[in-house]
Amino acid sequence: MQWEKHAAALADASTDSGSRWRPLVAAVPRHRFMPRWWHRRGDAWALHDGPSDEAAWAQHAYADRSVITRVGPDHADLAEYGDTPAGLPTSSATLPSLVVRMFQHARITDGCELLDVGTGSGYGAALAALRLEEHRVTSIDVDAYLVNAARHRLDRIGLRPRLEATDGTGTLLGEYDRIVATVAVRRVPPSWLAALRPGGRLVTTISETTLIVTAEKREDGTAVGRVEWDRAGFMQARAGSDYPDTLPDGLRDTARHRDGDSITGSDFPVLDIQEAWDVAAMLSIEAPGTVYGFDETDGCRVTWLAHPDGSWARASSSGTGTTVVHQSGPRRLWEVLNGIRGYWLAHGELPVRGARVLITPDGRTRLARGSWRAAL
Structure with missing residues (x-):
């Protein structure tokens, strides 16, 4: 060549x-x-x-x-x-x-x-x-x-x-x-x-x-x-030959298809989290370990979220119709996501990008921007 x-x-x-x-x-x-x-x-x-x-x-x-x-x-x-x-x-x-x-x-x-x-x-x-x-x-x-x-x-x-x-x-x-x-x-x-x-x-x-x-x-x-x-996005550091699945068996399928303990409407539209990079970053900080997915078929948009603690949420909407949200588990993941989106609407941006960083010798990482604080 x-x-x-x-x-x-x-x-x-x-x-x-x-x-x-x-x-x-x-x-x-x-x-x-x-x-x-x-x-x-x-x-x-x-x-x-x-x-x-x-x-x-x-x-x-x-x-x-x-x-x-x-x-x-x-x-x-x-x-x-x-x-x-x-x-x-x-x-x-x-x-x-x-x-x-x-x-x-x-x-x-x-x-x-x-x-x-x-x-x-x-x-x-x-x-x-x-x-x-x-x-x-x-x-x-x-x-x-x-x-x-x-x-x-x-x-x-x-x-x-x-x-x-x-x-x-x-x-x-x-x-x-x-x-x-x-x-x-x-x-x-x-x-x-x-x-x-x-x-x-x-x-x-x-x-x-x-x-x-x-x-x-x-x-x-x-x-x-x-x-x-x-x-930038890189693969996570691993100690073994592959990444372990952190979600309980069947939770992905549950999040995608089953009815939740709570069924409500939402003023926020369905969001493809994977394409909303700063929202995804904030979600990882607020609820680390959350897995999510998105699908759009025949005008119906569906986002699902699942967490290792057994929590899950699914939001769906067709056209300009109301967003319907199913949720179950110890935390309400759609509300966590909406809190992040609400912050963005109120402040014009999310605080994580440009945040100050302090890393202590034991590896703890603290983020700060304005009045916002987070620890990894």
Whole structure:
């Protein structure tokens, strides 16, 4: 494959003119980091093999988009034709513009020691190793196969940063000036602050949200910063081969189809929460662990929510008709959602974006903006 022209076009599409990251994106053969990948087909996933179709390989590898390389425990590299795994993605080659933005949030300077949490395909480690001297870059991932594959692919293009298979939320070796996580966490692991040098900068995302948190470590061991106005979504950090289902058996089906203990009307219209990013972020803070879905068929819009404590809600409406809400369980999830929407209407925006951040050495994260306070 004549990849150079594709990489140059990707650099133009994914970086700003004059960015020092632009020539680095143009210098990395991204296709080598994703020789096989999964593509969603209905409720399952279909396997694609790059070398057998170079045109499709170039199209996927050099587009500014994420490409799924692992579903559940199934690596695309190790799959056989005809395999159709069902489940959630557990690793990907992240879209290059987002990798670059995360590094830009880190304010990387010459001589920094960088910890890249979430090796994945190894593409981000390649960019970091070109930006810094390669011995200053350490990349870690919980998945030993991914780490070994990334090491081999990096070596093939002449890059040898330090790679390690380890739980990124556990004990870390070494000290770093920058820590950039391309996996999401609910609570900042204490080991991250312990490994970050005073004056060092942490960049991560909060799981179940699109919130990017940046913070600088102080001499007292705390870190202070803010929730950026930028947005990003990453897969949640995992300790095992897949994500456990946190909802009780059958609760999704109950939320979608059954009558609730409470049946009421609502002045708020049905909302596709997945597409309302700031609302979704606030819902995750107010009721962490809530799962939701949306469907629109023949003019009928339906949103459902479910929580591990057994609470669930379903709201539906047809055309301009009244929204009908079914709810059951120890909390009323639709009322939680409506409280968030009411705040937005009253104040013109939600407080979480742009909030100040304080992270204590034990990993507790506190958010504040104006009179609003929250703890993760």
